[in-house]
Amino acid sequence: MRKHIVAGNWKLNNNLNQTETLISELKQQTKTSDAEVMIAPTFVNLWHAFQATKQDDIEVISQNMHFAENGAYTGEISADMLKSIGIQTVILGHSERRAYFNETDESLAKKVDAALVNNMRVIFCFGEELADRKAGKEASVVESQIKNALFHLEPSAFKHIVLAYEPVWAIGTGETASPEQAQDMHAFIRKTLATKYGNAIADDMTILYGGSVKPGNAKEIFSKPDVDGGLIGGAALKAEDFYAIVNAF
């Protein structure tokens, strides 16, 4: 049985006070679905968020990390540092990291390896840009992003990986992929995985959709058979909206 996951990517939002407030509002919400709930505050607030949610059904995860264990990488954070404060899951490959911070398939493959060596779980993001979709290249772009960063891994590694399809044109734009577009791509991703690693691994893979998921459209998107959850940006910053999405399963 695949896991359902709804993860809130807070991006560059919420200082310490705002983090405290949002977490206390999240704790007042009621979960009625079987989805695992995760939140990804910014690095400086991870420790506080982890402490504040220890007793709750909320996992605090990181938005990023560096591939090196330590060394001369000013401003960076390692897997070991994250683990030392209790963080067990990291988002890697978000399109904003690729676009604004020059993350490449090659550097992402190294980050994935570093996370796995440290027994962390990875939420690996990918997705095509609008120009790719207009050119009918969305499947080949997604396929190469997955292959380049993940297909060097042993089959056993996939137990620790969650995939997140986030079409760039749907992120923060209010324009969401239609449930059919999401389903078509998720089925393609599963098939790509099956071709290399077999049906058992592909069938077990949790594949999240991200891009303008809101309380009003979550149910329809999550009703698709290959959509196993969501990676939520804007709507994760309001406790009620976020839990309306969590409870859309």
Ligand code: 13P
């Ligand atoms: P929005 O939900 O704001 O479109 O952001 C999606 C996203 O990038 C989650 O990682």
